[in-house]
Amino acid sequence: MELKRVVVTGLGALTPLGNTVSEYWNGLINGVSGAAPITRFDASKFKTQFACEIKGYDPEKYFDRKEARKMDLFTQFALVVADEAVQDANLTEGNFDPDRVGVIWGSGIGGLRTFQEECVNFANGDGTPRFNPFFIPKMIADISAGQISIKYGFRGPNFVTVSACASATNALLDAFNYIRLGIADVIVSGGSEAAVTEAGIGGFNALKALSERNDSPETASRPFDKDRDGFVLGEGAGAIILEEYEHAKARGAKIYAEILGGGMSADAYHITAPHPEGLGALNVMKNALRDAHIKPEEVDYINVHGTSTPLGDVSEAKAIETVFGEHAYKLNISSTKSMTGHLLGAAGAIEAIASILAIQNDIVPPTINHFTDDESFNPKLNFTFNKAQKRDVKVALSNTFGFGGHNTSVIFRELKD
Amino acid sequence: MSEIAEKVKAIIIDKLGVEESEVTPEASFTNDLGADSLDTVELIMEFEKEFNVSIPDDQAENIATVGQAVSYLEEHAK
Numbered sequence: 335m336e337l338k339r340v341v342v343t344g345l346g347a348l349t350p351l352g353n354t355v356s357e358y359w360n361g362l363i364n365g366v367s368g369a370a371p372i373t374r375f376d377a378s379k380f381k382t383q384f385a386c387e388i389k390g391y392d393p394e395k396y397f398d399r400k401e402a403r404k405m406d407l408f409t410q411f412a413l414v415v416a417d418e419a420v421q422d423a424n425l426t427e428g429n430f431d432p433d434r435v436g437v438i439w440g441s442g443i444g445g446l447r448t449f450q451e452e453c454v455n456f457a458n459g460d461g462t463p464r465f466n467p468f469f470i471p472k473m474i475a476d477i478s479a480g481q482i483s484i485k486y487g488f489r490g491p492n493f494v495t496v497s498a499c500a501s502a503t504n505a506l507l508d509a510f511n512y513i514r515l516g517i518a519d520v521i522v523s524g525g526s527e528a529a530v531t532e533a534g535i536g537g538f539n540a541l542k543a544l545s546e547r548n549d550s551p552e553t554a555s556r557p558f559d560k561d562r563d564g565f566v567l568g569e570g571a572g573a574i575i576l577e578e579y580e581h582a583k584a585r586g587a588k589i590y591a592e593i594l595g596g597g598m599s600a601d602a603y604h605i606t607a608p609h610p611e612g613l614g615a616l617n618v619m620k621n622a623l624r625d626a627h628i629k630p631e632e633v634d635y636i637n638v639h640g641t642s643t644p645l646g647d648v649s650e651a652k653a654i655e656t657v658f659g660e661h662a663y664k665l666n667i668s669s670t671k672s673m674t675g676h677l678l679g680a681a682g683a684i685e686a687i688a689s690i691l692a693i694q695n696d697i698v699p700p701t702i703n704h705f706t707d708d709e710s711f712n713p714k715l716n717f718t719f720n721k722a723q724k725r726d727v728k729v730a731l732s733n734t735f736g737f738g739g740h741n742t743s744v745i746f747r748e749l750k751d
Numbered sequence: 752m753s754e755i756a757e758k759v760k761a762i763i764i765d766k767l768g769v770e771e772s773e774v775t776p777e778a779s780f781t782n783d784l785g786a787d788s789l790d791t792v793e794l795i796m797e798f799e800k801e802f803n804v805s806i807p808d809d810q811a812e813n814i815a816t817v818g819q820a821v822s823y824l825e826e827h828a829k
Contacts, residue, residue, distance in 0.1 A: 400768025464800065467792040 337514040341749060342590040343582050344423025344575030345687050346415035346524070350386035350568050350674050354418060358684070359691050361673065362699035363722040367552035368674050369566050374530045382544040384551035385530045386568035386675025404468050405481065406445030407528035411571035411680075412478035413485060416522055419573035420486060422588075425520065429585045436490030436518045437479040438509040440501030440525030442679025442736065443534070444475030450533045475679075478526055490518045496679070498736030499639070501525050502572065503682030503744055507596040509576045510744075519581045524683040526571030538567060541606060545642065555676075556703035557640035557669035558647050558717050565641040568675030572683030574690075591690045591746045594628065594729075597621025601739030608646050612653030614741040615639075615733065619657045622731060622743035630658045633665055633745075634725060635698050637689045637732040640669025641676050648710045650733065655712060666698040666725055668718040673702055682734040686744060689730035693748050698723045755802070755828060756821045762797045763817065766790065776818030794820075802828040 347354065350368025351361025361368070368386040377383040388411070393402040396414050405413070416437075425435070452469045471477055476494040483492050491512055495504040502525025509521035538544045545564040547554035555566040582589055599621060601614035608615070623630060638650055647669075655662045670688045677684055692698050704719035711717075728748045735741045752760075760774050767784050780786040780794065795811045798804070798820060804827045806814070814820050 398768060400766075403768075464796060466796070467789040471789075 338516055339579035339592060340510050340513045340576050341579050341582050341592050342574055342690055342746070343577045343587040344419040344425070344573070345590065345690065346418030346422065346573035347571070347684060347687055348388060348391070348411050348415050349570040349572070349684055350388060353388065353391065355422070355687065358687070359695070362670055362688055363697050365700050365702045365721060366673055367555070367702060368568065369551040369554055371551065372530060372535070375532055377535060380535050381539045381546050382535055383548045384554065384566070385535065386566055387530055388570050404472060406448045406472045408441055408445060408526045409472070409478045409481050411528060411569070412439060412524070412526040413481055415524060415526070415571040415573035416482045419522065419524070419575050423575040423577070424587065425575070430520055432487050433489045434519040435488040436509070436512065436521040437482045437488055437492050438505045438512070438521050438523050439479040439482065439494045440503070440505035440679050440682060441475040441478055441494055441527055442496065442498045442501045443527060443529050445473035446529045446534055447531045448473040450531055482522055488522065490521070497740040497742070498738055499676065499678050499681050500734045500736035500740040500742040501679035501682065503596070503686070503732070503734040503742035504598070504740070506574060506576070506593070506682065506686060506744055507598065507742060510593050510596060513576055513578050520575060520577045522573060522575055524571065524573035525680040527678045527680040528569045529678055530567055530569050535567060543606070543643065553703045555642045555672045556705065557638070557642040557672050557701055558651070558708065558711055559704050560706040560708035562642040562644060562647065564643055565671065566675035568677040570677050570684065571680050572687050574683060574686055589749050591693050592749050594745045594747045595622055595626030596742065596744040597625060599741045601741065603739055606737050608649045608735065609739070610645070610649060612649035612656070614739055615650050615653035615735060616656050618741035618743045619653065619731065619733065622745050626745040628729060628745065631661045633658070633661070633729050633731050634727045635666045635668070635689065635692050635730040637685045637730065638667055638669050639733045639735045640701070641671055642669070646735070651711050651715060654715070663714040663716070666716055666718050666723060668699055668701045670699050672700070682732070682742065685732045685734065686746070689732045690746050692727045692730050693746060696724060696726050698725050698727065753821070753825065755824050758801055759798065759817065759821050759824060762801060763794065766794055766797060774817055776816070776821070778817050779815055781815070798824060804828055
């Protein structure tokens, strides 16, 4: 059976750098940090008191009050970006078959705030269960895909992938696979996360995963810097519309790039620590290159997982050197998490968008906040420190790795006939 | 309007996102005010909380309009 080609025809973004794709991209290429003191709750007793929150988000701009009340923030974010992407792709009645349009979304956690609030209410009561009837349908991670399908009447494959910080890339790869197998024509994919809550910050603090640089939030996310001390939690969402190439051409859709292939692997090593030699990261990039039928030398840009943790950054850089050999020193590498923070299950979505826009605009967004070199990294590697670099980007690869040892990698290429 | 009726009306406006003028005694939660089955469950729970009563499921089934809610609560509220 011949596999079909799959292209990107729509994008949507709600990020700590901006609330649309163009605002997001401007923030990225200008090296803006999205970090600031936490406003969503009183964090004064927490070890980490800052995060990369969405700015100026008003649910009533997008939803009526009754609708908004029934959705956790992560679902609201999903609907906001899905709408931008659907408009961008110009999917209008009559130019698609709703039974052949799916939604495959990613979220690492789902409705954490809803879960937290309902449990707190119960704990504060007298033991009588008074759970809100919307508790479960607001909290479950898959409701995001369900809500998108309900809004647009997309009746194709519909589910959510959960693989922690790799969730959205797993969603993208599933969407890619279903389209290339001919099971759907169009899939709205992406991911959303809203975990800046007491439980989210407290939980990651307990793991010692977060930066505690409270005196300088905007420089806290510093991947590959000697003084990196953990990731900065982010929130938001990204949507990517994948479409079968002939279907996109037939309806005259704008095509951003082609999705060429992807890889998946597991570390099979530890629940939160990466494999010290980056074994899973190495395998996943190899798998992706093989699936995409391209040589390592063809890759121009790697948008790394690069969360700014002491261990993770080292094992990923090692893996890149092993997979790419001498070419590792010729390609551009950057961690856009230096600007956006770590959006957990949505990271793969906004980083796929950064990779796609790097191809479109021939600009590599930077890894900001580089102050001090770390001898753990080969100085020949180009991490695109501090300033965006112009480069003819034809092929970009994006890595995302999740707690549990889940690794995913996806490759995009400039469209060729 | 009784104090209970005022409170019932306020809860309905808040939970169902409807206009005050729509909340007439005859208005049905599902047919007139756009509530689905989950909204109705939530409304009953709000009435229980606000008026400190426990409404058994078999009686909750008979509370389908604004007026029925008000008369039930006027009878049972503590």
